[in-house]
Amino acid sequence: MKYEVVIGLEVHVELSTKSKIFCSCSAEFGAGPNEHVCPACCGMPGMLPVVNKRVVDLGMTAGMMLNCHINRTTTFDKKSYYYPDLPCAYQTTQWFAPVAVNGYVEIDTPSGKKKVRIKQIHMEEDAGKLVHDIAPDTTHVDFNRTSVPLIEIVSQPDLSSADEVIAYLERLHSLLRFARVSDCRWEQGSMRCDVNLSVRPEGSTKLGVRTEIKNMNSLTAIARAIEYETARHIDAIENGTEVLVQETRRWDDAKGKSFSMRTKETAGDYRYFPDPNIMPIVIDDAWFDEINASLPEFPEVKRERYITELGLSEYDADQITSSRALCDCFEDAYSVCGKAKDCANWIISEVMSILNSKKMTFDMLTLDGKALGALINLVCDGTVGRANGKKVLLAMFDDASIDPKKYAEENGFIVSNDTSLVESVVKKVCDSDPQTVADIRGGRDKAIMALFGRCMKELRGNCDPQVLRKALMDYING
Template sequence: MSFADKYEAVIGLEVHAQLATASKLFCGDSTAFGAAPNTHVSAITLGHPGTLPMTNKKAVEYAIKMGLACHCEIERYNYFARKNYFYPDLPKGYQVSQHTTPICKGGYVMIKTETGNRDIQLNRIHLEEDAGKSIHDIEEDYTCVDYNRAGTPLIEIVTEPDLHTADEAYQYVTEVRRLVRWLGICDGNMEEGSLRCDANVSVRLKGETKLGTKVEVKNLNSIRNVKRAIEYEITRMINLLEKGERIIQQTRSFDASTDTTFAIRDKEEANDYRYFPEPDLSPFHLSESFIQNIQEAQPALPYELQEKYKVAGLSEYDAAQLCTEKEISDYYNKVIKHTTHYKAAANWINGPLRQHVNDAKITFDQLQLSPLQLVALIQMVEDGKVNFSVASQRILPVLIGNEELTPLEVATEMNLLQTSNSSEIENWIDEVIKNMPDKVTEYKRGKKGLIGLFVGEVKKRSKGKADPKAVTDLLQQKLNA
C-alpha cells in the first residue's frame, strides 16, 4: 500500500489580499507601492499616543464585494479588535483586526478539479491592517524596517480545513487571485506582496475524522510555491508518522531554492494574542441599502459569463479562456454587441490578439484596436474578401494603434482583397500545374492529399488574393480532367 492510499492530507488556507485603496485602513497615508522607505507614514500609522484612527469606507466596500462574490453572509454589526503581539515591523505593538465579528461569514469558492467542480468552504473573510516590512540584506549587522506598508488594508480569506491536495490548493489560490482582480479590489501581485498565502497542513489516516497536528507554512509568495510547500510538508509529515515520530505544531517557512520548509517558531494559540475590542474605533453598522448598492454594482462573475458563452455556442475551453481576466471578457462583450460571429470573435481574441497583448506586455483594456475594427475584420473574412491568414498577419498589425483606419481601407491600400475572378485564378493555377509536373502525375495516380500543396502554391503566386474555395474547386476540375 502506498502512503497516498494510507494517509489523507487536510489543508486550510489563509489568503491575505491587499486592498487597492488609495489610502490606508485608518488614515490618509498613501498605499502606493515602491516609495522610498518610511515616506508613507504618519503619527497614526506609527501609533503615536493621542492619535485618532478613522475607518476607510472604501476598504469596507471592497471586503463586502469579495464576500458577495464568495456567497458569504455579510455581518451587519462590526467592530475591530486589537491583536497583541510584538514584531519589529509592527509599529503599534499590536495589529488592528477583526476577531469575533468578521465582516463576511461562511461562503465558498468554486474550483475546477480533475473530477469536476468543487466548492471550497470558507470560514470567514475579515478586515485587518498590514504590518510593515523587515529587510535583512541592506545592513550587515542590522535589520532595517520599512513602515510604508503598515496600516494598508487587507482582507484575510480563511477556508475551512476543506482541501486535500496540493493541486487543489493551487487551483484555489489561482481562483481567489482571479476573483480579486476581477472585482478590482486587489492587483493580485504576489511578487510585490499584495497577495500572500499561509497554509495550514495536517495529515491523518484515511477514515479518521479527528484532525492531525497541524503545521502552518507562512508567507508563500507565489501560487507555484503554495503547491510546492504543501507537497513537501505532506511528505515530511507522513515520513515522521511512518518512523513513529511526533509531529510538532509549529510555524514554518518555505525555501524556494531547495523546495523545503524549515521551522521558525512554535505556533501561537489564538489566546496568546489577547484580543480585545479596539477602544479608539467605534463599531460600524452596515445598512441594507449600503449592501444592496454594492450588490447591484457587482460585475458578472467568471463562472456566470462562461455559462453564458457556452449557451451562445462556444466550447468549454474558449469560454474559459475568455474569462481568465476581466479585461478580456469585457472586450469580447463589446465585440459581440455588434456581431453574431461569436466563435470567430473568440478565435481572434484567444489567438492573435492575446498573442499581441502578451508580446506587448499590456492588458486588453490597453489594446489600441477598437471592437468595431475587429468586428469589421471578422466580417471581411466571413465574406471571403480576405482569408484569416492575411487578415491576422498583414492587416491586423496595421490596424493596431491606428483606430481611425478601417480593415477595408488597409486591405485596399495594400492590394490584399481576395479575388474570385475565375480567369485570373485560372492563370495562377495553370502556372502552378505547369511548374509541378511530377506532383501532377502523383496526384493523378491517387495521391489526392497533394491538393493542399497546389492550393498553397497558388496562394503564394496570388500573394493571398486568390479565394481558397474557388482555387480548390478549379484545381480539382483541372487535375481530375
C-alpha cells in the same frame, strides 16, 4: 496503516484599492523605500484611523463571491505584538465581527466537485517590510506596505491533499481577480498563504497535532511543503523520529525543508480588543444591494454563455474568460458590433499580442471595448483595410480617447471606392514590370501576389482586396 492529511488555509490577499486602509497614502506596489508613507502609517501619535470605504466594498464583494453571510454590523479590533515592521505595535484587524462568515468554494477533484467551507473573511492592514541587505549589521524598515488593505480568507480544515489545496487556491485566484478584489500576484506578495496541516489514521475522527507553515508565496512551494510536512508527520507517528508539537514553521524552499519558528507555549498573547477609534460599520440594505448588483458572472458561467449563446469555440471562450478585463472588452465590443466571432478573433489575435509586446498582463487592459466594436465594424464592412485597422488599434492603446472612424479618416485609412484610381494604379504597376505580367500570362499564377502587394502599397492599403484582385486580373487577362 493508511493516513489522511487534514489541511486548512489562511489566505491573505491585498485589495486593489488606490489608497491605504486608514490614510490617503498610495497603496501601489513598487515605489522606492518609504515613499508611500505619512504620520498615520508610520505610527506617529495623534493620527486617527478613518476607514477607506472601498476596503469594505471589496471585503463584501469577496464575501459574496465566496457565498458567505455578510455581517451587517462589522467592527475593527486591535491585535498587539511587537515587531519593527509594525509601527504602532498593534495591527488593526477584525476579530469579533468580521465582514463575512460561513461561506464555501467549490473545487474540482478527481472524485467530482467538492465544497471547501470558508470560516470567515476579515479585513485588516498589512505590515511593513524589513530590509536586511543594505548594510551588514543593520536592518532597515520600509513602511510602504504598512496599512495596505488586506483580506484574510480562513477556510475550514476541508482540504485533504496538495492537489486540492492548489485547486482551491486557483479557484480563489480566479474569483477574486474576476471580481476585481485583488490582482492576486503571488510574486508581488499580493496573495500569500499560511497552511495548517495535521495527519491522522484514515477513518479517525480525532484531529492530529497541527502545524502551521507561514507565509507561503508560490503554488509549487506550497505543494512541496505539504508533501514534506505530511511525510514528516507520518514519520513521527510511525517511527517516533520526533515528537510533534503544535507550532508555527517556516518553509525553506531551497533546502526543501520546514523549520520550527515558535511553539504554542512561546507564542505571544495578541490581546485583541475592539478599536475605540473606529465606530462599528453598519451595512444597510442599499449598500448591500449595490455591492450585490456589482458582482460579475462567475467565469465558468460566462464561458458557457459565450459557447452556447454567442457561438464561440471552446478555445476562444477559454482564452477570453481567463481575464475579467478581456471579458469586459469582448462584451463591450460585441454590444456595439454584434459579431461575436470577429470580436473574439480581434481580441485573441490582435489585442493579446499587443499586450504581450507591451509586456502587460491581460488584467492591465484599459482599451475601450465599445471603440473596438466600432473598429471591427469598420473593418468588416470594408471601410478600413485590416492592416490599417491594426494600426488604428495600436493608436487606441496609446490614447483611449481615439474615435476609430475619425482617426482612420484623419490618417487616410478609408478604403476608396474610386475604381478609376484602382485601375490607374494597376496599370502603372503592371506596366513597370512587364516580365512578371508575362510570367503570369504564361501560367505562373503565384506571381500575382507580388503585383497585388505593390498595388496595395501604392493604394496605402485603402482598397477592398476583392476589388483590387479583380482589377488586376482584368488588366492582365484583358
